[in-house]
Amino acid sequence: MSIGLEHYLVLSVILFSIGLYGALSKRSAVVILMCIELMLNAANIALVAFSRFITPQLLTGQVFSIFNIVVAAAEVTVGLAIIIAIYRRHETIDVSRIDLMKW
């Protein structure tokens, strides 16, 4: 059996779903950040797979995924900075206990 586009996409969906589940259900902000990272990478797999199988002569999808990785690095930086700031103020990173946006 040869590995085709579907395989990559299924992998991507599985990774995305795991990431989504983790982002919505985990309490630790660091873990949520990691899960978001997972979702971004699932998207990257999908982008590269489409690029490879649908338009191999163009590199748009692959360039876009590199772009994504850069953005993800920046995102982690800012996200961790926020988490540290929250921790300094509230002495917790449990998102269920951080409800500053509550009514």
Place this chain on the structure above:
Amino acid sequence: MVIMEITIPNTAVWMILLLPLAAFALVALVTRFSGKPWLSAWLSIGATLAATCLSLWALLSVMSSPHHQIAIAGFDWLVISGSAGIQMGIILDSLTAVMLVVVTIVSLMVQIYSQGYMHGDPGYPRYFAFISLFTASMLGAVLADNLVMLFFFWELVGLCSYLLIGFWFDRPAAANAAKKAFIVTRIGDFGLLAAILLLFSQTNTVDIAQLHNMAIAGTLSGAVLTWAAIGIFVGATGKSAQFPLHVWLPNAMEGPTPVSALIHAATMVAAGIFLVARMFPLFEASPEALTTVSVIGAFTAIFAASIGLVMTDIKRVLAFSTISQLGYMMLGLGVGGVAVGIFHLFTHAFFKALLFLGAGSINHATGTFDMRRMGGLRKLMPWTYATFLIASLSIIGIWPLAGFWSKDEILVSALESQPVLFALAMITVFMTAFYMFRVVFLTFGGKYRGDNRPHESPKVMVIPMVVLAALAIGAGWFNVNGGFASFLGHGESYGFIEGLFGIFTHPLTWASLLMAGMGVLLAYAIYSAGWLSAERIGRLFRPFYRLFFNKYWLDELYIDIILKKIIINGLFARLKLFDTLVIDGLVNGVVRVAMNVVFIGFKSFDTLVIDGLVNGAGVAVSTLGRVLRKVQTGQPQLYGMFIILGILAIGLCLVFAG
């Protein structure tokens, strides 16, 4: 007299009216402030003199014109598009011409006389302004060719009489007399106005000549005609002081005496007689109206004469005498026609003006009008005495003075058609003779009983009296051969035409002279010779004396009973009660209902519905907010979940629907 043979031009006829009017305007607006009272007087007299000359010219022109009528074009005064407008026009016929001459001559004499009588009065220029306006108004009424214009000047006459009777307005009696004259004549004017409106609504015209033609042709007849004629007569009753609207005239004595002369002779009271004469074809077509005129006239004649018997104020005697003589004129109109009534107006104007000027002259000398404080003036005031005597003889109808001719005309006509009224008129002849000579004997006979030093009046007062005395003697001769009657009656002649001496072939002449002679004799017996005592006779006929002296209590009847009891206490009180109970109740009820509706109904509507809507919206929004804000947990994971669920829902919709 070459100029008199030329027919008077239209402009000149208009000038008769406009000259006194212009004099009024000039005196009132300019010369009154000039500081020269004589200027105002001369202006006024000059205008009237010119009007007199023009009136005489007009009379001669009318006499020489074929139908005794000169057509003069009018002009539109008030134009109502698509409907009958109102014109300002002139009728110049025999009636107008005679009236013009009477009005202007008497007014001229009165004005000349007033220069002496009113000398030094602070309102001297004002007086002449009013007199000019008065004359102009009367001339306007006489000249008017339609009823609206006539009514307009008729009211102006009323206004001027108000202004002149109340000339000394700082005296309460004068102010009240002026109001009384105005209000009482207004009651009559209501009748005239109603008649004009009735005629206009029925015939669509107010033109006098057209109304005459309709009445003569019979297109205007029946009840409408009768009521219109009676309405006109009611107007005449007010102005000409006929029973029962005569009460203003005796009070009008509060005005200056020359004004009384003018009112009683030529302007105010003559207007009523003139009106009936002017509208005479309407009366002629309605026997009922004509009978009303005769009966009221005859009754007024004897009624007023009876009061005149006992008055002690010389002007009041003359006032009641005027009412009585106006009654004669009405009787003359009723039984004999225009010529008979107007002939008496014509002669009466001169001798009654003279009597009043004489009374004014006496007042000028003695400072009183009370005859009990006069007497013996015959030697002191010979001119006044002579002229007054002539006027008195004329008014009681002594041959060959003016009053004789006109009064006999009336008596003859009355005898022919209404014997009962003739009897009343004959008794009035006796009464007239008695009260006039009572005045003569009390004033001029015996010894002076006052405390002034009487003297003859100045020439400016005596000369007009002499002129009027000449007219009081001679004015009757115009009809000795029926000339006046045929002139006014358009060719027909009334009464009898026997000439200056031929009149004595008629038994009636002797009868009326006998009645007058008896009256004079009785007056002589009581007030001069002293054969009979006035007090004893007064006591003997005490009820009558009191009845006459209190003027039949008519003033009291009008004021205390009709005005106060019936109108004020009765009618007005009822109306007030009605007003309080029904109208106020209605108004208050409406207000209360409105209050209830507005303040309770509308208020609750407002509270419940409007407020409910507004508050309900607020409450609903805040309640919804209270519920929905629970969703805002501040948990981004939950928000994320909703987002994912939403995306899944949209995805499912697209999959299954697409």
